Amino acid sequence: MDQENSISEKEFIKRLVNLCLKSGLQNMPKKPVDQHVLFKSVTLLFDSSGSYSQKEVDEKLQYWLLAISQFKKIDHVSLRRYLIDATYLERSSDGTAYTIPLNGQRQVKFEGSINDLDIERVLSDSKEEIDKKKQAFLSTNKSN
Structure with a gap:
């Protein structure tokens, strides 16, 4: 696998934390690699062996x-379209069911351990760490 098109768990977490907690972005990021990180993070909310109705997909999105x-x-409608277009989500031909394909036709590959990440936990822990650093910085500045 081409190193340039492969994202490690460490890089995935770093990019996800930056995109969701630090960047202040309100819209889809411009860099394709960042889009792929976000799309992959969405799929981690799903059981990849399951099939979902549109309502279930929309709730998760x-x-x-x-x-x-x-x-x-x-x-959520635009996000669902992005996921389908980027092959992170497949819709059945009759439009009634959605699945998470294991291997889509993606330009970016992800380290296998990423599939086991609890993204809610990763972001929660990262937010706590950011808040602690901020508090430490503020208390240092107050004492000066």
């Missing part, structure tokens, strides 16, 4: 948008 990503200018 809305949850990701509101609770995880905090992107304000992307709606």
